[in-house]
Amino acid sequence: MGAEQRIVELGIVVPEFGGAGYYGEHYGRMRPFRFTGNVLHLSGHVPSRDGAPLHPGRLGAEVTVEQGYEAARQTGINVLAGLRQALGDLDRVSALVKSLNFVACEPRFGEVHRVSSGMSDLMADVFGEEIGVGCRATIGVQALADHHCFETWATFEVRL
Amino acid sequence: MGAEQRIVELGIVVPEFGGAGYYGEHYGRMRPFRFTGNVLHLSGHVPSRDGAPLHPGRLGAEVTVEQGYEAARQTGINVLAGLRQALGDLDRVSALVKSLNFVACEPRFGEVHRVSSGMSDLMADVFGEEIGVGCRATIGVQALADHHCFETWATFEVRL
Amino acid sequence: MGAEQRIVELGIVVPEFGGAGYYGEHYGRMRPFRFTGNVLHLSGHVPSRDGAPLHPGRLGAEVTVEQGYEAARQTGINVLAGLRQALGDLDRVSALVKSLNFVACEPRFGEVHRVSSGMSDLMADVFGEEIGVGCRATIGVQALADHHCFETWATFEVRL
Numbered sequence: 001m002g003a004e005q006r007i008v009e010l011g012i013v014v015p016e017f018g019g020a021g022y023y024g025e026h027y028g029r030m031r032p033f034r035f036t037g038n039v040l041h042l043s044g045h046v047p048s049r050d051g052a053p054l055h056p057g058r059l060g061a062e063v064t065v066e067q068g069y070e071a072a073r074q075t076g077i078n079v080l081a082g083l084r085q086a087l088g089d090l091d092r093v094s095a096l097v098k099s100l101n102f103v104a105c106e107p108r109f110g111e112v113h114r115v116s117s118g119m120s121d122l123m124a125d126v127f128g129e130e131i132g133v134g135c136r137a138t139i140g141v142q143a144l145a146d147h148h149c150f151e152t153w154a155t156f157e158v159r160l
Numbered sequence: 161m162g163a164e165q166r167i168v169e170l171g172i173v174v175p176e177f178g179g180a181g182y183y184g185e186h187y188g189r190m191r192p193f194r195f196t197g198n199v200l201h202l203s204g205h206v207p208s209r210d211g212a213p214l215h216p217g218r219l220g221a222e223v224t225v226e227q228g229y230e231a232a233r234q235t236g237i238n239v240l241a242g243l244r245q246a247l248g249d250l251d252r253v254s255a256l257v258k259s260l261n262f263v264a265c266e267p268r269f270g271e272v273h274r275v276s277s278g279m280s281d282l283m284a285d286v287f288g289e290e291i292g293v294g295c296r297a298t299i300g301v302q303a304l305a306d307h308h309c310f311e312t313w314a315t316f317e318v319r320l
Numbered sequence: 321m322g323a324e325q326r327i328v329e330l331g332i333v334v335p336e337f338g339g340a341g342y343y344g345e346h347y348g349r350m351r352p353f354r355f356t357g358n359v360l361h362l363s364g365h366v367p368s369r370d371g372a373p374l375h376p377g378r379l380g381a382e383v384t385v386e387q388g389y390e391a392a393r394q395t396g397i398n399v400l401a402g403l404r405q406a407l408g409d410l411d412r413v414s415a416l417v418k419s420l421n422f423v424a425c426e427p428r429f430g431e432v433h434r435v436s437s438g439m440s441d442l443m444a445d446v447f448g449e450e451i452g453v454g455c456r457a458t459i460g461v462q463a464l465a466d467h468h469c470f471e472t473w474a475t476f477e478v479r480l
Contacts, residue, residue: 044297137364143300204457303460
């Protein structure tokens, strides 16, 4: 079963970035994606939902691990929108190569990895183990734009 | 109009790294750039100017957004020096693929993106929209080497 | 002299990840490595030793620069294990392309670069200048998984 069909089965509602849309451009001069050969680079994606940050703030303070996980999952859904924007069809994705994940948190918060699993689990659910499980690193940071609690910087391999 | 001509028009003074120079090597064993095929990877570049950090410190404290923007712009100028060092000629750049940008800041500083636009705007001014606007992410961090307030980690595509 | 022989000379004990092992999978759904062409991407590697973090905590507080350097060196040894897992033989590595290094630290800690040299120096010692010295950037962060004080996110070029 392909990723497009999995999304329907899982009942995931992917936002419509279309040809031009991408909330990131609100933050400065950037483009949502760029190809080098069959490698697709995405700009940072954040947990925007209906135009507002989902669970803004910091882990270890006002944002719980469960909320952070949900924000990371929403970020993953926005990445799906970014992939459709770049590729038209999610079934052209051949691999999540890697994602670098940022969690806004208090000093000494020890569970950044549990937060970014919201993104990784979604990718695995939608694309399956072989395509959807990639390399990963997660770091706890001071601050992200607009007080988002999570951001991902992901790279995919695609069928041209 | 090419990038080399634009630099003259904009009156930008690009430092001379030459074949060997790159302030980064002061910080440890690294090389300023490395190619994989036609993809050019740069080491971290910082807002050094005349051998000293420009506006050292943290955003949200002693460094203003305007100063941070200026530091990011200076970093972009140093990236131009790094590109010349790697390529000889800036007109061999075919794309800014992506940049990951770091802003040293206080907790909960919400405008990291406004700072890194100093780098992005310069790239767009010098290379134009098609080549100079790439993917981007910006994160607020605890600390950078030598109390720099900004650093960029950029990847380009070039004509071999 | 090749890298495998250098490891013996230097008396480095590389842990055995084997085909399946990699401590990172303890932290969430990820794979230790992924190839795009002849570029090898590794997941984040941390200074685990015998199953526990080496020198956990933060630089500028309970972790000294010397301990941080040692943790970064241990991380490099784990990267060697990751390379063997991916390649079988370290002598297939043709270049350390780049590493992005994370140091958990107090605000305003100004020596993150001295810490990550523990990783860079090891790579240079094992692979030599031409192969083992790559691009680099180092940032000070709030927190890493399990209170590790260091993490690296590295990319290599290999002979297929």
